[in-house]
Amino acid sequence: MAVANPTQPTGLGKRIYGVLASIPTWALWLLVVVWSIPTFGLFVNSFRTRDAQRAAGWWTSIGEWDTFTVENYQAVLTSGPEGGLWTAILNSMAIAIPATIIPIAIAAFAAFAFAWMDFKGKEWLFIGTVALMAIPNQMSLIPLLQLYSGGGHFTLPFVDKVVTLFPDLGLAGEIPAVWLTHTGFALPFAIFLLHNYISQLPRDVFESAYIDGADNYTIFWRLVLPLSVPVLAAFAIFQFLWTWNDYLIALTMIGANGVNLPATVRIASLAGEFGRVEHVLGAGAFISTVAPLVVFFALQRYFVRGILAGSVKG
């Protein structure tokens, strides 16, 4: 059989073959288009007037750029309860930035301790900590809100006396309550992520430092922190996106105190009146998405690294 010398399809066949061979590429890009239609549609809609939005779909306005306007953006930023969305964006920043930095600081110390310090029950403590990653936040909301609004009290058994362990600081409705909550919820994952990285650092570096007389504290600041910048950045992006986009915790902890509400809660309440304020909703949603999108696209490499370290390992 003369099969040892395979002949290539020629002419039209070759061209057809070329088209078919590229199937994954266009299939992927088809998917990309489908995936971006929702966001793109929202973006286009946010520049159209209320009447235009109600009259026809956004796709009809493509090409008619001169009818586009930014008045939705102006309206949603400045008008509305408590100074419009602008205030809410500031609140989002006031929540997200500390709620990112505080857990990083705490978790870096703890991760270092778990990775390089010796103490009793280390393994179990670590496993216990990491297991808590899966606990639903809902499990903690009621007690934490009670803690912020009335303090933490413990009724002594048998004698029925109340001891205050955490004073009533009146945190409910205030931004620090959200920081504290986010910090608590973020720590297991943060410790897990940072520990995975820090424990992989080369042992010799530490040993030579110990021999030179450095203590753990010095090693942490001088060696571990500078070496861990990539993973710290990864977690920071993760946590920033998480806290900026968070709705549940802000809604629960700040609740009725409108001046402190972040953008997500404000926009969700706008969405509650979908029929009436529909036309500014797109603009609002888009504004609140700008910060995470910028962070995301600028630092995507770190973000991906964080996701991979958190999921593939372990």
Added chain:
Amino acid sequence: MDKLITTLQGVVGAIGISLIVFVGFNKLLDVARNRWAFFTTLFGAIAGLGAAGLAWGNRMVDSPALVAVIATLIGAAAGYLVGTLPGMARIGVGVLGGAGLGVAIGWFLRTEPIVVDGTTLPPPLPALQVVPLILWPAAGAAIGGLVWLARRRRISLVSSVAIWATLGWVWATWAVPNLGSGPVREALTALAVAGGGFGLATAAPPIPDSAGRELLTRRWRTYVFLGPALLFIGGALVLSTIRTLYLSFLDERGREFVGGINYAAIFTDPKTFNVSGWPDIFSRAPWLWGLALLLIGLIVAATVARQRAAVGSSTRALSAAGGIGIGALVVVVGAVVVRALGRGFAGWGMTEDTAAGPAFFVADWEDSKKLLWAVLAAAVTALVAVLLAHRLGHSSVPPDDASRRAGWISLVLVAAAVVVSLFGGFLAGTWIAVLAVVGIILLADAYLRRRRRQVPVSYGPVNIGGFLLVVAALVAWQARSGGATGFLLTVLAVLVLTGAADWVSYHTKGTGEGSVLSSGMVALGLFFIATAVVAGLRGTIFNNLWWVIMVTSTATALGLGVAVLADRAKYESVAKSIIFMPMAISFVGAGIIWQFMYVGRPPQQDQTGVMNGLWVAIGRVNGADVPGPGWLVPLLVGLLVAGLLAFYVYNSMVRVARHGASLGKEAMGIRLADVPATGTAVLRELAALVLFPVTWIPAVSGGTAIHDRLAGTAVVDRDGSAARPLRRLAGRLLDEIPVFVLAVAALTVADASNNWRRGVALFVLAVLITSLGVLIYRAMSANAEAIAAGAFVVTLPLVWLGYRILGPGIGGFVMAGETRIADIVLFIADTPYNNIWLMVVLIWIQTGFTMVIFSAAIKAVPQDLIEAAKVDGATESQTFWGVTVPQIMPTIGVVATTLIVLVMKVFDIVKVMTNGNFNTQVVANEMWQRAFTELNFGLGSALAVVLFLAVLPVMIINIRRIQKADS
């Protein structure tokens, strides 16, 4: 601007304070190593401050600031002295300093009751009693001694006893007696003694030498490093969890213990937990689809397993059991449908006049009885057919005998078909006789083929059985005066029977592909069944379950698919980051984005949401308001699709041939030299397929058919002469195609009664799609199980789609008499499938996540493994399923568990898009509403505990995984 400044202040302040505290504590430890006295001074000051804070927090003192200053000063002074003085003097100072601290706080004790949150707090003045004052410190001292022994005397005995005795004292003075009744001096004394005791405990150990300090520093450094984290985790997660558990057993205000009432409330409320709709499950489309897929999957799996096992009596018994099992399952399905009939078909979720959706109507009982008989008849026939086929397929008699027997069987079945058809005609009374004639022709064809030994032994009868079931289902369908139940039953029947056909037909070698395919189908079947179950059992908890199943599986599968696609595509990273992008958008934002996608305007107006816009537009294409004949557009579209598929077939053939050439042999009988050199071969084949309906019937009779002339194909090319491969494939195609064709042709006839042009178009398109579906799998795989099963998986949705497009039509319209009016879908309000539209949002977000992880995992698969598989002759898909997937299995596990946890808690999307209305409630939103709008903490906590319990298995899996990774 003010807001900005205060915000910045808050941010900087918070971060600054946190850092200062950390650094401060570490510096304190540095000091401990080098300058002991300074350390003790600072430590004393902090202890004093802490004591003052404790007093303030418990509302014990009147002027907390002053107390704090004084206490800090006293603490610092005592600390300095304790750090410098030797021996007994140090202990004396410690005791006196502690007592002084106690007195300092006691001096400012509150003496009047105050009212906080409606409850009156008495002043912290205990009425001391002698007996407890002796008993408790003594007990404490004893414990202290035991602790000292237990710690192997590594701690100071005096310290240990002093601490525990003082704790006993504090308990006896403040906890045991009533507060508010004692004189101030007694309270002062109590505080002084307590302070003295703690002071003694602190001062008793000797001043450590430098090695001791080093040790102490190191030990405490661990606590300083871990402390804040453990504090937060303990407070925010551990204690809160325990408290929520506790609250879930209390009443709504958290006052009274009520036992399990909250849990009982969850499971007795029909809104959260409603199983009364269970009979509807069985009449749901996903149920039927799922069952069918499951069956085929199991059958294929059994075949593969059988092929691997040695041939012997045990495998014979296994196959017999399988045959009986299939028959029994068919009967069970029939029975289940009958059970569902008692409640009608209300569970379809749509009404009769919605031509748009998957289905349809409320049955009345008279109709249902006919259906019942028809289904039973079908089931019995199927059972007989399968069993006969089984016997035939596995008899050890020589081929000639088998063929003869097959002939007999065929004849018997012809008779059965006639009986069933007549029976159906008796029930339905109309054109069923026409079908019977067609069926008889087909069966005669099978008989003749058997005689000529043109098809492998045992294949024909099963096709015949399938045909019988088709007929029976059509009878049923006719009895239903139009509708899709018959169609679905047909689908089910064909699926089951062809699965059986696989099982008893070609005995090719079991490659990995067959088992992968079967497990895929089993998984998909289970997925559909689960969907039917959770869509039938209503309530919050089942909704949540539905979310978990649907989102986890879909996002995982999609992510894997995209990762594979991206792995070989151009501009991979750009595409990936766009698909990944929704991860950066908040759930709230995503909910809003999709609300705009789903929005529906009144049908008379232009649509503004993409989904309804598309839906109505598709409806328009079918509608009478399009100029020209209504079937032209769909037919052209169909031809285009068919053409593309034909190209794809061609491509596959080239690949198969190349693969064969690389091995130096023929793969699937295709030689590369035989592959037509130009695309004209493809066009020719396409033409043959288009004309297939015309050419087919002569082909059956065994004469020279037009089709043969056109494509140059012998009907069945058994002697393997050098026919061109496309022709050979087309020839093989004929073995399988009648069952498909008959199903769709019958549908066509039915539709033609309403609109003959549409009927014809449907017929052509259905045949095209069916043929191509089979061809594709013929060309792509050498595995018979994979071919037949895959052909169905691909073909049936296409046939269904074609039927919908060309039959009643697909798209957003309703029929009003003869005209079509635009109609929209209320994606967010139409229950229960609106849940799926909400899930789409989360799938849209999470696919990026799974894609990124799978992409990395796939790239991490060792290249030499893949090379090795390729060298061994594995095809691309075999390599993927046999090498890549097992390699990334752990990753799939991690992704799935991560998603399960995430989806279980889904809240934002539901809250924003429906707030739980229209039967879309989930547990997290229910919990939030109960706890924070109705302020029912007991019920809210119980719901949280339900979530927690659901996540618990995942937690355990995670712990195991980490332990494994550690060891």
